[in-house]
Amino acid sequence: MIDILIPLLVLAAVGIFCAVLLTLAARFFSVEENETEAALRACLPGANCGACGFSGCDGYAKALANGEAEKTNLCIPGGDRTAGELAAILGKEAEDVVELVAYVACGGTCDASGRKYDYRGKPSCVAAASAFRGDRFCTFACLGYGDCTRVCPNGAISIEGGIARINPKKCVGCGLCSKTCPQHIIHLVKDTTRVVVKCSNKDKGAEVRRICKSGCIGCGKCERSCPSGAIFVKDNLAEIDYSKCTSCGLCAEVCPVHCLEEGSFLCGSRFLPE
16 A cells, blocks of 8 residues: 555655646746737737738737837738727727738730740749749749749639739738749739739840730830820839829720730729639
């Protein structure tokens, strides 16, 4: 009996000792939770995209609670609803969120811009881009291996015709796809935008035309047609100054290669493939 009792007593003593140590550790080494920070964090969507300018939702909530961040409308994925909830907790006036949406600045397809070699490596844009800037003849083109689709938290991106396509109805403007793309051809614009340049090639027009029938050739017709001076050609590629753009659509009408697209990011319109 003693042979069984002694080990049990020793085991019980060790258990009690450990319990006392854990209790003391919890008492003296615990970190007090900031209730305001916790409430703010509960309002945020958890995308951890960094669009707010902080490390993630935890970082933004902490900055708001500590007064390091003044703006409650920095969470683009959360939109106006999240901004209103954050403002209510902090006792501030709610501010509107400038909603953003992503688009792919490439209008090429497998037919429009062919491939210069048969890539058989890991199906990854980053991996493909490491070999001669990708397997397409156009070195500015979307590589179409889906890195952006894998990071999108809302399934807003699909690969169609070898090119990434973004559904604006699902896009929340978090920017994760833009940060992931090794070609740097996914851009964020305000969701009120009506015209975009669907090309990123900065080569001269003749070279662009040789490899892609839907690429910008830098002809300048868009620049000459714009009544507000919002569009110009820089480094052989059309660019739009959205602070001047009135969304009249004249530039898209005169573009001979149709690399300027006019539509609505809010309703999908022509940015979505039929």
